[in-house]
Every structure is written in structure tokens, then in C-alpha cells.
Amino acid sequence: MRDVAIIGVGMTSFGEHWSKGFRELVVEAGTNALKDAGISGEKVDAGFVGTMASGKLIGQEHIGALIADFMGLNPIPITRVEGACASGSLALRQGIMAVSSGMHDTVVVGGVEKMTDLGTTGVTTALGGAGDQEWELFFGATFPALYALMARRHMIDFGTTEEMLASVSVKNHKHGSMNPNAQFQNQITLQDVLNSKMVANPLKILDCSPISDGAAALVLVPLEKAHSYTKKPVRILASAQASDTISLHSRESLTGVKSAQIASQNAYKYAKLSPKNIDVAEVHDCFSIAEIMAIEDLGFFKKGEGGIASLEGRTSLGGEIPINTSGGLKACGHPVGATGVKQLVELYWQLKGDAGNRQVKDANIGLSHNVGGSGATTVVHIVKGEW
Ligand SMILES: CC(C)(COP(=O)(O)OP(=O)(O)OC[C@H]1O[C@@H](n2cnc3c(N)ncnc32)[C@H](O)[C@@H]1OP(=O)(O)O)[C@@H](O)C(=O)NCCC(=O)NCCS
Incomplete structure (x- = not known):
């Protein structure tokens, strides 16, 4: 190989x-x-x-x-x-x-x-096919609804609050405001998110990625x-994929994504690295709760502590592990098939030092986390600047 x-x-x-x-x-x-x-x-x-x-x-x-x-x-x-x-x-x-x-x-x-x-109705139906059409979408469980169930369980089990969820969107809009390719380049406040229209309780429109x-x-x-093409290539250190049940109701837990846990553990093993070695990560924040679960599943924070870590700014540019410097799915946008590749485009720019005013200082190792559906598929890549 x-x-x-x-x-x-x-x-x-x-x-x-x-x-x-x-x-x-x-x-x-x-x-x-x-x-x-x-x-x-x-x-x-x-x-x-x-x-x-x-x-x-x-x-x-x-x-x-x-x-x-x-x-x-x-x-x-x-x-x-x-x-x-x-x-x-x-x-x-x-x-x-x-x-x-x-x-x-x-x-x-x-x-x-x-x-x-x-x-929106047509798109919601098309996206719903990423879950279990017969046992979820047919009964009205759209993607915002499925992630709302995960959010509610996370809130009950770990005390995660609506402010913590909202802080993910505020941070990603801030990062998106520094990305000329982002769909939303406006900054928002916690109050903006909390006051925005309800989509699937507790997720409001500003907790959701857009169409x-x-x-x-x-x-x-x-x-x-x-090196015969460029002085600064970016090496693939690991590519890992894992699967889980297509429907949410068949899962052992609603507060984490098992395929993400397994894919990331394998990726760290292939790369001979641990979460502490990652300088910058692009994760799948299709809804604010998804980013909180992602940073726990990837081992950046302990289970149940992703919400408070977000609220405290530990995942912002300048924080201990900058997450979604592109603005993520929330602010950069989520044209679904393009998202996983865009995550690597952002990491490539970050590792080469070409990310402009959203540059993470001295970034050398990056991780991408891309989820299909409510977690039936997760793919994790780890990349490194090679020069
Ligand atoms: C949240 C959602 C339902 C909103 O759709 P909608 O209610 O039809 O909203 P509209 O398209 O009518 O937009 C209304 C306004 O809100 C804005 N808007 C829409 N979605 C937004 C979002 N997620 N974040 C911020 N603003 C948003 C629009 O730009 C528009 O602004 P304008 O009036 O200034 O032009 C839709 O964006 C959605 O389904 N998102 C989730 C997509 C998804 O499930 N992806 C797969 C994940 S697994």
C-alpha cells in the first residue's frame, strides 16, 4: 500500500x-x-x-x-x-x-x-431517505426531529442547556464570518439563536444547518x-469508516454516535495519534447538538462535557481545539454531497497556512468527521502537512 x-x-x-x-x-x-x-x-x-x-x-x-x-x-x-x-x-x-x-x-x-x-418540504423528504424510510420518515420523523430527540436525551442525561446548544451556532457563525466561501457570513448572538423560530423542540432554525x-x-x-507538484502536500494519515443501525430507535444510546466513536478510534490507531495531537478539526454539525456529540465522540472532551466546553469557548479559534474554522455545516453551508470534501479543502488550507484571518496558528495535523444520516455511517480522516 x-x-x-x-x-x-x-x-x-x-x-x-x-x-x-x-x-x-x-x-x-x-x-x-x-x-x-x-x-x-x-x-x-x-x-x-x-x-x-x-x-x-x-x-x-x-x-x-x-x-x-x-x-x-x-x-x-x-x-x-x-x-x-x-x-x-x-x-x-x-x-x-x-x-x-x-x-x-x-x-x-x-x-x-x-x-x-x-x-423545503421536497428537500426534507429527500434528506429523510438517509434515515429509515419505513420506520422514521413515513411516520414524520424528519432529520431535525431525529436530532431533536438526541438533543433532549443529552439535556436530560448531562444537563446540557439550550444556551450550550446555541453557543455552537454562535461560534460557527463567527468562524463563517471570516470565510468568503461561507453561505452565512453574519455573526449572531446567543439571544438570536434562543429567540429564533422553533423547528423541532429544542432545536430552533439557528441550531440547524441550512439548505x-x-x-x-x-x-x-x-x-x-x-513533492514534484507542490512544496507543501498534505498527507493522508488515516481514513476510517464505520456503520451503525439505520434507525435511531435501534441504537444503544441516543447521546452519542457509535459509528463516529469506532471510526475515530480506528483513525487514531492507523495514524498512531490521540485526540491531543489534533490541531484543528472540521466536524459534522448538521445541528448544534451534532457538534456537541461529535467533540465527545472524537475524544476531545469527556462524555457529557461537550456542551459546557462549547459555551466556555474552548472550541473557538484561539481555544484549545478549534472546531469548524470554515463555519461548519451551520454557517459555511451543507450541500450534503459536497460537505465531506469541503472539510478536507478547509483542512488543506489550514495546514498550509492559507486560511487567512481564520488561520489556526502552527496547525500541522487536522481531522475531519463526516456523518451520514443520524449516524448510520461515519467517516473520519486525519491529515498532516508534509514538508
Ligand atoms: C431549518 C430549515 C427547516 C429552515 O427552512 P425554512 O423554514 O423553509 O426556511 P426558509 O428557507 O423559508 O428561510 C427563511 C429565512 O431563514 C434563513 N434560513 C433558513 N435556514 C437557515 C438556517 N439553517 N440558518 C440560518 N438561517 C436560515 C433563510 O436564509 C431565510 O432568510 P431570508 O428571509 O433573509 O431570506 C431548513 O434550513 C432545514 O431543513 N435545515 C436542515 C437541513 C438538513 O436536515 N440537512 C441534513 C442534516 S442531516
Whole structure:
């Protein structure tokens, strides 16, 4: 098995893109990534792209072929990968395995979703398919409702408060205000979150990630060749994926995500690192409670202490472990298939020192945590600046 490195990244801004379609978004991100890596399309051997629900959202399937065509990459193979909101990270894992195994040398990985063409009801139904359609969505348990159940249990078991939940959104909007690609660049206060309209008690609209359009891409090569493209490649230290029950009611616990605990433990083992070694992390904050559970599941804070840690600012820029410097799903936006790849784009910029005024000082090791559905799939990557 060969070590693998990222040599270039690109993304569109996230948000409502009324003048760009799915294919324009993915071509923009892909072209930016190739340009950043300093290579042309002829150099690419294969591609993997994550998208969750293009059929329901825009009526388009056969995404691999569409992208090969519009990126001018025919006849190389481009394969679509789907794992709900973790689709982007799954595409990255496929790309890593393709390069690591020696099957391909230069692989482009992309993630894309175009969600805003459909109204909220249509999007909510499409996203609900990431849970158990027969036993959750059919009975009205949408994603905000499922995460609200987790939030309520966390509050009962550990004394987590609505202020603690709100502090996650306040911090992520603050980080998003420093990211020109973020959907929301406005800062908000705890009171703004607490006074915002209720979506699924106790989660208000400002506890939720939005409905977004966007795409992100990156280029992978074997580590041994990476320095011939860039002085500062970012090495993949670990790629781990774990699964759990599709429905929430079958879980042992509602206050943590077992697949995230297992995937992160494996990732730390592969990388020979512990949570203390991570300088910066992008985690899956689809709802404020999801970030609190993530920082516990990843071992940054003890079980039950994620809420107070957030409220105390320990996860902010300048804190002991800066979480979601991009603004996270909450403020940067959550075009679901693109999110897992965008997390690596942000980490790449952070590790190279290219993150502008949201730069984490001396960041050298980063972690991404990308969850599908309510936790039936989790993918964790650990990356390191290699220079
Ligand atoms: C929370 C949610 C239901 C709000 O949808 P909505 O009530 O239809 O809201 P609208 O689209 O009508 O937007 C109303 C306003 O709120 C803003 N808004 C919508 N969602 C927002 C969010 N999550 N955060 C901040 N502002 C938001 C809109 O920009 C709009 O502002 P404007 O009036 O200034 O233009 C929707 O964003 C949602 O479903 N989010 C969760 C997505 C999800 O489940 N993802 C997968 C996770 S696993």
C-alpha cells in the first residue's frame, strides 16, 4: 500500500446559486482543484464524486458520466459514491484506496449537491431517505426531529442547556464570518439563536444547518510523487469508516454516535495519534447538538462535557481545539454531497497556512468527521502537512 497525499483543492462558494446549475458547480470546483495542483485533465486517471440525492433534488442521475463529459475528462472512469451526508468523505476514501493500491496515480475527488431548486418540504423528504424510510420518515420523523430527540436525551442525561446548544451556532457563525466561501457570513448572538423560530423542540432554525448548493474537489497522488507538484502536500494519515443501525430507535444510546466513536478510534490507531495531537478539526454539525456529540465522540472532551466546553469557548479559534474554522455545516453551508470534501479543502488550507484571518496558528495535523444520516455511517480522516 502506498501513502497518499493531496496536492490541490478547489471549491465553489456555498449558498443559493440561482445562476449556476449542478454541472457548472462541479466543473468550477474541479477546475479550481486541477489548477491549484498545477495539472491538466489529461493527467487524471480516475475520479470519484459524492452526491446524495441528485435524482430527487434535480432529476439527474448518472452523475459520474455527466461529470466526465462536462469536465472534458472522457474517456477516464468517474464513479459516483453515495452515503447520505457522508457521500463526499466516502468518495475521498475510494480515491485514497485507488491511489494507495497502485491502481491509479492521479485521482480527482469531488462532492456536489444542488438543493435549493426544490422547496423545503421536497428537500426534507429527500434528506429523510438517509434515515429509515419505513420506520422514521413515513411516520414524520424528519432529520431535525431525529436530532431533536438526541438533543433532549443529552439535556436530560448531562444537563446540557439550550444556551450550550446555541453557543455552537454562535461560534460557527463567527468562524463563517471570516470565510468568503461561507453561505452565512453574519455573526449572531446567543439571544438570536434562543429567540429564533422553533423547528423541532429544542432545536430552533439557528441550531440547524441550512439548505445549500455547492461543490468541492481535491487531487490525490502517491506521496512519493507529491513533492514534484507542490512544496507543501498534505498527507493522508488515516481514513476510517464505520456503520451503525439505520434507525435511531435501534441504537444503544441516543447521546452519542457509535459509528463516529469506532471510526475515530480506528483513525487514531492507523495514524498512531490521540485526540491531543489534533490541531484543528472540521466536524459534522448538521445541528448544534451534532457538534456537541461529535467533540465527545472524537475524544476531545469527556462524555457529557461537550456542551459546557462549547459555551466556555474552548472550541473557538484561539481555544484549545478549534472546531469548524470554515463555519461548519451551520454557517459555511451543507450541500450534503459536497460537505465531506469541503472539510478536507478547509483542512488543506489550514495546514498550509492559507486560511487567512481564520488561520489556526502552527496547525500541522487536522481531522475531519463526516456523518451520514443520524449516524448510520461515519467517516473520519486525519491529515498532516508534509514538508
Ligand atoms: C431549518 C430549515 C427547516 C429552515 O427552512 P425554512 O423554514 O423553509 O426556511 P426558509 O428557507 O423559508 O428561510 C427563511 C429565512 O431563514 C434563513 N434560513 C433558513 N435556514 C437557515 C438556517 N439553517 N440558518 C440560518 N438561517 C436560515 C433563510 O436564509 C431565510 O432568510 P431570508 O428571509 O433573509 O431570506 C431548513 O434550513 C432545514 O431543513 N435545515 C436542515 C437541513 C438538513 O436536515 N440537512 C441534513 C442534516 S442531516
